[in-house]
Amino acid sequence: MARIESKVRSLVSADPEMRTAVRTVLERSEAGEVKWVDVKGDLTSGQWGRLIEKGVLVDGDEGFRLADAEATRAGLEEETEDATASTASSSSADDIETGDSSWSTYDKMAGVVTVGLFLGYSWKPLRDVIGSTMDVALGPLHDILPFYAVVMVLALATGLYSTLLQANLMDMDKMGAYQQRMKDIQERQKQAKENGNDEELERIQQEQMEAMGDQLGMFKEQFRPMVWIMFLTIPVFLWMYWAIGVGGGSEAHVTLQNLVLPLAGEVAWTESILGPIQAWIVWYFLCSMGFTQVIRKSLNIDMSPSAA
Structure with a gap:
């Protein structure tokens, strides 16, 4: 057949x-x-x-x-x-x-490279290579802007391409179809229990087991854009590591003035704010979350799955 x-x-x-x-x-x-x-x-x-x-x-x-x-x-x-x-x-x-079917050869290659880039967080030689390479493009930006503004620009850029990648690489119709199927199964299962139809209930339970493949497909749809987002974002983070001098034996490669954060006040860039989370990471994520929401509203991009 x-x-x-x-x-x-x-x-x-x-x-x-x-x-x-x-x-x-x-x-x-x-x-x-x-x-x-x-x-x-x-x-x-x-x-x-x-x-x-x-x-x-x-x-x-x-x-x-x-x-x-x-x-x-x-x-x-x-x-x-x-x-x-x-x-x-x-x-x-x-x-x-x-x-x-949604993962191409390029997606898989990007995934492999992304795994390799993660080594830069713990291995200083790789971090230095990536940081100095990225500085060719980002160094001139720091020459005309203070470092806190450079981080804002990077947060805006990462928020923009992250939103566009999610909108274009994630099939929201398919995601909605996965969710709709599970919802339909649950509704029919509830109806069968109310009617005491054991034969129908057994068949629905079997269909529910078969639908586990849908869960795998749903996970892959969600993770596909994340591979490309990390592929582009990890080098940016490694440049900030390199520039600020994060990690044992590292030194700052840019001139840094203290940062003023909401509630925390004036702090050093590498000062711990939320547990072990340092001030520069907090500042980046505050900027990133704010810009991402503005971008989605401005471009009218809805990331909610829809079966329609």
């Missing part, structure tokens, strides 16, 4: 109303691609999200298209008992495969 056909059978067997939803999408996509606005009167957002989540619908030029129209039609045909068993046994693998 083709993979798309298996996925369609799985959707239809889990929710009979999905048969009508799939037929509607088939009809609307005959002329080419289909968009949510074309079907939102006939499909729920949860049904639309499930079709995207399972890979029945894939990205097109302007909307979505069927991954395999013939296999989708075949999946709507009445299935035999053997086909039902095959569908049940393959659903978990299909979920995990969908989650794996």
Whole structure:
């Protein structure tokens, strides 16, 4: 059985109303691609999200298209008992495969490099190399601005690209579909318990176990932009380590004046403020959190998952 056909059978067997939803999408996509606005009167957002989540619908030029129209039609045909068993046994693998598809070779390479960059926090020679290299670009900025303002500029830059990376690399529709599926399972499980339907409850519990693959896919969707954010941000942090002279045997490479923080007052850059957390880290995160909120509001970027 083709993979798309298996996925369609799985959707239809889990929710009979999905048969009508799939037929509607088939009809609307005959002329080419289909968009949510074309079907939102006939499909729920949860049904639309499930079709995207399972890979029945894939990205097109302007909307979505069927991954395999013939296999989708075949999946709507009445299935035999053997086909039902095959569908049940393959659903978990299909979920995990969908989650794996979003990571490219470049994502994995960035992840490997990021792990290597972490060594700079504890290994001074690597920190010095990265710090002196970054100083070629950031040194002139410090020549015209005081260091506290340089940190503000860095916080603004990291907040900007972090927001853009999350908005472009994290598939919020897929995230919403994962959450919608779990919500649907929980609602049907509650209804089955209220009705005392042990057979339905057992089937839902099995589906819940298979949905663990969705949790893996959801984690990968969340972590993918974080790899690139750390890939770009760790060198910035290592330059601040190098410039301020953080770590045993290190010395400052820039002229530093005391920093004035809310509530804490005037403090040295390496003075501990919140437990072991030093003043410069507190200042960076205060700036970063403030700028990030302003950027998201200004660009109207919503990071809340949506199944629509």
